[in-house]
Amino acid sequence: MVDTDLVRDLGVPDRREAAADALVALGADAVERLVRELTDEESGVDWRPISDVLERIGDAGFDGLLRGLVSASAESSRKHIGFAFSHLGPSALDRYTAALSHPVPAVRREAVRGIQYCGEAGRTAVAALLPLLGDRDQEVARQVQDTLIFQGPYVIPKLQRIREQGPGRQRARALTALAELGGEPALSRADVAAIERLIRVKLPDDRPEGMWACWNHWIAVPGGDQAGIVQMLGLVDPRPVTFALGNDIVDADGHGCGQDEPHDGYERVFVTPELDGWTLVLGAWCDPCGKERSEDVLRLCTELSARYGRAHAYYYGGQGDGSAWLVAEQGTVIRRYCETGEGEDELLTLGEPLPYERARRVELGLRPDWDPAEESQDDEEEWRWTAHDLARDIARFFGVSPLDISADTPSRGTGVVALTPYGVAHGVTAGAYRI
Structure with missing residues (x-):
């Protein structure tokens, strides 16, 4: 024994x-x-x-x-x-x-x-x-x-x-x-x-569904000129996809971002059909606050806003990883703000607080206009915690948040997945996705 x-x-x-x-x-x-x-x-x-x-x-x-x-x-x-x-x-x-x-x-x-x-x-x-x-x-x-x-x-x-x-x-x-x-x-x-035939069969009955990625990056442009937006962004080879397939690709690419190469995950984007008056471009390539993409996204939104009146870019961390927003109008950047917990967030700040930011601060009992250097530590911490999750609310305030769309969201057209300039140069990571 x-x-x-x-x-x-x-x-x-x-x-x-x-x-x-x-x-x-x-x-x-x-x-x-x-x-x-x-x-x-x-x-x-x-x-x-x-x-x-x-x-x-x-x-x-x-x-x-x-x-x-x-x-x-x-x-x-x-x-x-x-x-x-x-x-x-x-x-x-x-x-x-x-x-x-x-x-x-x-x-x-x-x-x-x-x-x-x-x-x-x-x-x-x-x-x-x-x-x-x-x-x-x-x-x-x-x-x-x-x-x-x-x-x-x-x-x-x-x-x-x-x-x-x-x-x-x-x-x-x-x-x-x-x-x-x-x-x-x-x-x-x-x-x-x-596979292409199966996608075509599903498309007539396809309905919008919200993003579910852990790290959500998107550009929002008013109107439904999908082809014009694709051209201005330098995207190529757009292929029709269902919402499930587009979102799955964005999620998979987001999880791969930075795993092997600094820009992995920047190869593709999902360009939605017109959703309640807005066209959304989804994918890590649209990141307004990451060091690899922030300046290019700033330029792209400036150019898009000159043509379409407005263009916004957002980041929202679905696991409590912070928020960022960029608002451009008529060819000028109105505001860029990041709250992701990174040490250099404040270096990306541009422009004056948006009316929505000011209103949210008033609700918290804080001054609507502020200088971080003059804020008390408690006030600064309260704002940072609030701003950490604010991108979703700001996107909803201005128009449409991809995190909140559903089968009831008015939709016109068909979504496409397209290669970014980086994807053209480096190819696309293989993967199996749900249609």
Whole structure:
């Protein structure tokens, strides 16, 4: 019988190594007790050192975790056992591959994860993974899709073959994986045509829906001259899209902004149809306060306002990340203000406070006109906290906020996704999006 204290010592840093060695020496006799520890809600032992010990024990450790996965009745127990099972490493690769045919979906799913966590060694199991793109359990099929994407462009030819030759039940997720890995260049002409046809079918019944991105940037121009706005901004290759597709692209690009290159996420924008008298251009490229884009957005809004009377640019952080607004009229910048918590926000301030800003300060009991250098610390903090979330309200006051549009918002025309000058020069990141 395994000493309980020996297992619990895996949770004590200065005893962990000795306890692990002792448990490995016990071999198969320690497996049942270690797996049971994973299901104990009161245990102070993390799953990682338990998984490490079971990996060192070998086949008996794998079999014990597999039995635990099959018999676990509570979701929390299944989760902890699954973590340990899927992290047994490349030494378990052959066993993971064999487990792909197990009748219990949870075992198949965790075996797929295990192959993914084997890294490059997992490439040898790709052929065994492909049939599970059509698994009857959607969680298993989704995990296979994600794992194949994780393998990288190496699997593109194999996925293209499925698209061309089937089997049919694998083709849908193969298409999603191809789009994520290689974008449009990885798709056949037939697939691109089918996607474009699906968009055309959906467009007549498409209705406005609000943005949902974590970081929201947009330019607002009165009227419905979408083609003229596209031309003035230097956008190219506009393609009709549904609101769901346009918003999904903006959200995905926003999450990628700055991940690999300083300007990633600036390649595309979504230009809406006319919405209650305004046309909106959505995307990180429209950022009025970021150091990479602020001066160009200032210039673009100035030029747009000279032609259309007004042009505004906004930033609104959906996770409490601040606000910024820029208002231009008749070719002149009236106001630019940022409150994002960055140290140099005040350097971007231009013009006098907007009437809406003044009115909001009066509501707070603050002076409508102010000099930050003369404000008390309490007054300054109160205004900053208020201004942190103000972009959405200012956009709504002037016209339309993309965060508040809905199916009831008056709409005329069709939205398009277009390449920015940066996108033309650098290409577009691949991705799979909802239509």
